[in-house]
Amino acid sequence: MWNPLGLTLMLVLVWRGLAGRCPRICVCDNIRRHVSCRRQNLTEVPVSIPQMTQRLDLQGNVLKVIPPEAFLSLPYLTHLDLRHCQLERVEEGAFRGLGRLVYLNLASNHLSVLYQEALDGLGSLRQLVLERNQLEEIRPGAFSQLGSLGLLNLAHNSLVYLPDMAFQGLLQTRWLRLSHNALNVLAPEALAGLPGLRRLSLDHNELQALPGEALSRPEGLVQLELGHNPLTYLGEEDGLALWALRDLALDHAALQDVGAGAFARCPRLRSLDLQSNQLGGLPPLEGVGQLRKLNLSGNPLLCDCAARPLWEWVARARVQTDGLCLEPSRLKGEALESLRAKDLYCQRQGDKKEEGEKGALRPRGPTRAPEEARATKPCPAACVCSPDSQHSSCENKGLRLIPSGFPNDTQLLDLRRNNFSSIPQGSFPGLAHLVSLHLQNCGITNLEPGALSGLDQLVYLYLSHNQLSGLNSAALQGIPRLRYLYLDGNRFTRLPKASLKVLPRLFSLHLEHNALQHLALGDLSGVKGLHCFYVSGNNISRVGPGPALELEKLHLDRNQLQTVPTAALEGLPALRELQLSGNPLRALEDRAFLPVASSLQHLYLNGTGLQQISPGAFAGLGPGLRSLYLEKNRLQTLPAMASFTQLELINLSENPFRCDCRLLPLHRWLVGLNLRVGATCEFPANVQGQKVKAATVAFKACPGWGTKKGKQVPLLAQQKARKVQGRGKRKPSRLAKVGGSGDLGGRGHVD
DSSP states (O other), rough: OOOOHOOOOHHHHHHHHHHHTTTTTEEEEEETEEEOOSSSOOSOTTTTTTTTOOOOOTTTTOOOOEEEETTTTTTTTEEEETSSSOEEEEEEETTTTTOOOEEEESSSSSOEOOOTTTTTTTTOOOOEEOOOSSOOOOTTTTTTOOOOOEEOOOOSOOEEEEEETTTTTTTTTTTOOOSOOOOOOTTTTTTOOTTTEEEEEEOOOOSSSOOHHHHHOOOOOOEEOSSSSSSOEEGGGOBBTTTTOOEEEEEOOOOEEEETTTBBBBBOOOOOEESOOSSSOOOSSOOOOOEEEEEEETSOEEGGGHHHHHHHHHHHHHEEEEEEEESSSSGGTOBGGGGOOGGOOOOOOOOHHHHHHHHTTTOOOOOOOHHHHHHHHHOOOTTTEEETTTTEEOSOOOOOOOOOOOOOOOOEOOOOOOOOOOOOOOOOOOOOOOOOOOOOOSSOOOETTTTTTTTOOOOOOOOOOSSSSSOOGGGGGOOTTOEEEEEEEEOOOOOHHHHHTTTTTEEEEEEEEEHHHHHGGGGGTTTTTOOOEEEEOOOEEEOOEEESOOOOOEEESSSSSSSOOOHTTTTTHHHHHEEEEOOOOOOOOOOTTGGTTTOOOOOOOOSSSEEEOTTTTTTTSSTHHHHHHOOOOOOOOOOOOTOSSSOEEEEOOOOOOOOSGGHHHHHHHHHOOOOOOOBBBBGGGGGTBBBTTTTGGGGGTSTOOOOOOOOOOOOOHHHHHHHHHOOSSSSSTTTGGGSSSTTTOOOOOOO
């Protein structure tokens, strides 16, 4: 008869025997069966990892390729982390033998293709993370063996097209993340084979028309995110048919017009996010009797008699609506739902001055032509024109001249990947309703004066990845409503300040990956309404100050800044997000962010080589800051962080923290922080690899260590308590009883 105690003892001895094989460069936790081999420049998976290991962390190595059956000797593995391993290929059968694996993280690698049998053998897998790779292709059947998968994360890749049955086999998947790709086409059956899908994230892609047929396949979909796509129109004919849908996000698109029946086949819809589009108004929506929240903020709403049906419907249906009036001027800034019926009137025939002047500030949706008229509209021979979506495309046709003869009501024109070289004057005649113009990867070196004339409604202009080194201001005349200008991946050595002055409504400017060396914010003085400015990946070593701007986002990452441009921040009182990652900062001086301390919410400082942060570097920052990124630096210690009371995210991973008394304030702060921060001890050797939060043994000898009912006991009081106990004749004082038996080295508690 088996002795349970003996069996347990035998298993412990077996594990201890196997644990003795721990690779010298790894850290093995025998109790929890965890092995960490982080950042050891490994080129292959170590062969001597204990067989009973359950969690294996191989982050930050140089594996390049995962060969077949690389983990065959680890049958008990449940969690495998392969982030930042420079992986270029996962061979077929690489994970065979891992039948118990539930979590696999392959994020932040260089994978471009997912092969058919690369994920074979992972029948128990629940979470698969493939974000931040370079995936352009998913071979048919790649996921066919993942019948238990609940979450598939493919965000931040390079997917352009999803073929039919791309996710066949994912019977249990609840959430599919496809955010931040370049998707512009979904085959009709692309999402078939996902019967359990409840949440789909397609935000930040290039969808120019709503793929209604593809989206109708997951019948149980509850949450759908489609924001940040260049969608211009939604009508009943291309609307959604999702009977279970409750939350729909269409924010930050290019919507100018939404039909009354666009969501009629989504009867359970409760929340609809349409913020930051180009909607002047909205008709009463049909078939959405359960709708409770409608977000229209950031749209140029016209609050006159035409808005009364929407206002009445909102009140009658008891829908909470966010949205401020832009026109007329008497109601500018007023909340639509706070108005009264008598406020919503139109100007009389003889009193049109105000409306005429203000109307020029708002892009108005074009009147949609009757079906019979649209059916006969022209289209250039090499192009495809869709009368329903009002999109025209001549992408990658080898064109040397811009065609003419597009339908007059075209709202999106895609001319990417052609060979235009120069854009001559009057290149887009008859396109007065154009909202979005795509000219990426066309080899353009010059825009002639008047090249864009007549495009009065243009909101988005994409000139990315061309050979532009300058812009003539006359070339940008005629596009007064432009809000988003993409000049990334060109050859600019300085800001085209004269050209920017003719764009008074510019909201977002992209100049990433150019050749800028000195950035003068004064060059933006002509676009004081600019909110988002992106200059990542240049050679900027200096940022000069300028006048007060309304910037909310400033991305200066991957440049050559050696100090925080504190003086330049003086003119940015509304800045919410500052990205400085990848600059050789090395140190942060006192009051580095003080000019924006009252507004800043997100601060990125990862990968800056930081070795030292002055005690007053974060002066003024505190309750307002929501996220702080400090990973991949050289920090051994940190100043007091107690002022950061509202943080929702902080990343301190991949820093060589020295867990001694200088780090005690950080340890105390982390103990009371209900967030994962990734801070681990590098020194001293006895706590290497341990979380700073949990490495209590490293701080017990520090002055001031000890607790009393959750509060720090002063060092002097501790010494007095020890003296009282040492006498042995007197009754111990209350202080002597704090730790029990004279032990005052309990676990610290945050004050």
